Amino acid sequence: MTDTQGGLRGWSAGRRGSLSRLRFTSLRLRLVLVFGLVALTAAVSASGIAYWLNREAVLTRAQDAVLRDFRQEMQNRAGALPEHPTQDQLQRAASQMAASSQRFSVLLVAQDADGKTVYGNSGGINGFALEDVPKTLRAAVTRRQEVSDTNKEPYHLYWQRVTEDGTPYLVAGTRVIGGGPTGYMAKSLEPEAKDLNSLAWSLGIATGLALIGAALLAQAAATTVLKPVHRLGVAARRLGEGKLDTRLQVSGTDELADLSRTFNNAAEALEQRVAEMAARDDASRRFVADMSHELRTPLTAITAVTEVLEEELEAETGSMDPMIEPAVRLVVSETRRLNDLVENLMEVTRFDAGTARLVLDDVDVADQITACIDARAWLDAVELDVERGLHARLDPRRLDVILANLIGNALKHGGSPVRVSVRQADDSVVIQVRDHGPGIPEDVLPHVFDRFYKASASRPRSEGSGLGLSIALENAHIHGGEITAANSPEGGAVFTLRLPRDASELTEENGEGGRDTKTDQHRPGEEGS
Structure with a gap:
């Protein structure tokens, strides 16, 4: 791709x-x-x-x-x-x-x-x-x-x-x-x-010589005028390609020299503005990454405590005071949600920093989808239309993240049954996840993959963080694939995932060959949009 x-x-x-x-x-x-x-x-x-x-x-x-x-x-x-x-x-x-x-x-x-x-x-x-x-x-x-x-x-x-x-x-x-x-x-x-005929021939020859002289003068004038314009065009293309240090050599005081000076000033201002924005962006990414890492230590302790509390809730002895049981359940739920949010933020910072890597393996697509659904106890709510024996060389962990987000999002917002179908198209694997809900509003469709975007402004504290579909799309992109969202004519939303059957060329181009130890430890789960 x-x-x-x-x-x-x-x-x-x-x-x-x-x-x-x-x-x-x-x-x-x-x-x-x-x-x-x-x-x-x-x-x-x-x-x-x-x-x-x-x-x-x-x-x-x-x-x-x-x-x-x-x-x-x-x-x-x-x-x-x-x-x-x-x-x-x-x-x-x-x-x-x-x-x-x-x-x-x-x-x-x-x-x-x-x-x-x-x-x-x-x-x-x-x-x-x-x-x-x-x-x-x-x-x-x-x-x-x-x-x-x-x-x-x-x-x-x-x-x-x-x-x-x-x-x-x-x-x-x-x-x-x-x-x-x-x-x-x-x-x-x-x-x-x-x-008179001799005079006419002489005048004709003089006219021809004048025309040739005019053409030569025009050629010289065109070269003089167009050479700076050509250099300006080349510099503009280089600037458009991201080479912000491009500058023009200015000589003279004519209009073209003024245009070149204006271009240089604009390029310098653009370079400075982009550098400032890049610095702020790097600072923001470092802040999110540092904050996420700093939060993991207390979250680990809190998670351990909430696991104990959750075991007390599930115990049959009934030792927990019924008055505090709702508060304990809320703490357990919000702790799990906060843990997922931190993990998602760390995943997003890896994508933004360009440190996310593929760990490829030969994957049976049908087995991978079945394992994803079984691990989350979704077998009763999902219909599968998958041919056995369809193999692809992908990152199984990232494919699991994509599927978990798409299917979880369909179950959360569209309701069961959710239908998952797989087909092969040329050198690609196409996976469709369709629900039977009300579909996605037309004004929401262009934003479903935006980070922290939620369709309902009245429910800012919904279960999802608004990062799940964004992470799924980034995982598809790192494979050289794509995810699109649409509404089915028969009702419900349809998310289409297209991945290459072999992503080895991407890892070879990027010099990837080792195992991704950073992302291997993390599974975002079924975070929805």
């Missing part, structure tokens, strides 16, 4: 440690993610703004230069043509315009003397054509505007950006004022697009 409990405690502690490490890792991950998201947002925002500003600047600069050159060429070249030029004139003017510094394609459209529409293309037959100009742009260019104070010219220069086969172009058009050809221009923006 103890091995299993220790294993469970170890597993639980390891699991708590794993969960703690997972929590720290999760916190570290959250810090890194927050840093990364902040850096990513800032880098993307800065890169987007920078790209947009540079894009507008590059395109506007290129566009303004091309449109300015095109307007100048339209004034100089196309404006010098006659009102009804020939196709050769248009072709020659378009070629001259295309040879400007901006190197754009030109298309001139006009009507000759016969009213026929003629075209002049700087690129020849397969060059820039009217179909390459968006319809909306053509309509805007040829639309005549009303001349007013705010609009001095009937025709204006219009432009539009288009994409052809993945390549961006700037297309513009205007008409010569006062009669003349309509001119269109197309300029490839591929160099500018390449420059």
Whole structure:
């Protein structure tokens, strides 16, 4: 039983440690993610703004230069043509315009003397054509505007950006004022697009580097912040395990240093308080033990006298005065009760001091229960349901104490018949003691094993001392077993004792091998709760 409990405690502690490490890792991950998201947002925002500003600047600069050159060429070249030029004139003017510094394609459209529409293309037959100009742009260019104070010219220069086969172009058009050809221009923006793509790649790389740098900074910051937190968690676990001398090394003046100082102060106060409580507890145990031992000497003499008086009471001569007979019986009863109380107190002090030891032997459970009942003359009041041949390696004296307390408590508070049943469950022996009384009140059930607890406050001087069930539970615990109390659905209280079939492992772990001379001399009897 103890091995299993220790294993469970170890597993639980390891699991708590794993969960703690997972929590720290999760916190570290959250810090890194927050840093990364902040850096990513800032880098993307800065890169987007920078790209947009540079894009507008590059395109506007290129566009303004091309449109300015095109307007100048339209004034100089196309404006010098006659009102009804020939196709050769248009072709020659378009070629001259295309040879400007901006190197754009030109298309001139006009009507000759016969009213026929003629075209002049700087690129020849397969060059820039009217179909390459968006319809909306053509309509805007040829639309005549009303001349007013705010609009001095009937025709204006219009432009539009288009994409052809993945390549961006700037297309513009205007008409010569006062009669003349309509001119269109197309300029490839591929160099500018390449420059913008290079800029986008550069900004993307810069964003990635910023993200990596933010992750590294977050990792460093998380390590700086979480290392003291981890040390604090380890110290708190050690403190929870009972290592009250645990302290943290404090350095710095930040909030974590203040937290470490607070932890150290709390640990020091806790250690001092526990030491004071332990000292008072030791003093109390020593007082009870010393008092019990001191009482045994006069009790031995008193017990001898009461035995003589009891023999006089049971004698048939009738020599005792009938007037003092009730007082003598009271003295005998109270002396026996006081003797049992002292012995019980000594047993309790052994459990509290950790000096109680097991003296193991091979026990026939059925014979042990029968001997316990027979020794106390309970055979007529107890029903047995025990299989013969069920053996266990236990301490027979302590098992007798447990059984005497459970059965005696059932007879005292529940009344006969009391049913005792035994069964084997895996590697354990399960003994149930059930009475047919009114049962245990629900508010009393959690306290039936408490020391000096009595269900009825109006009967403080009941026959029991309130230590019997507590001693029975301690004897079960020292075997690695357990006792539980409950109410049967059919009526009455049920106490269930579960003990291992072999308690040798407990004695080996605790280094027990010798005989327990202190506890071997004592049998608490059938003290109830």
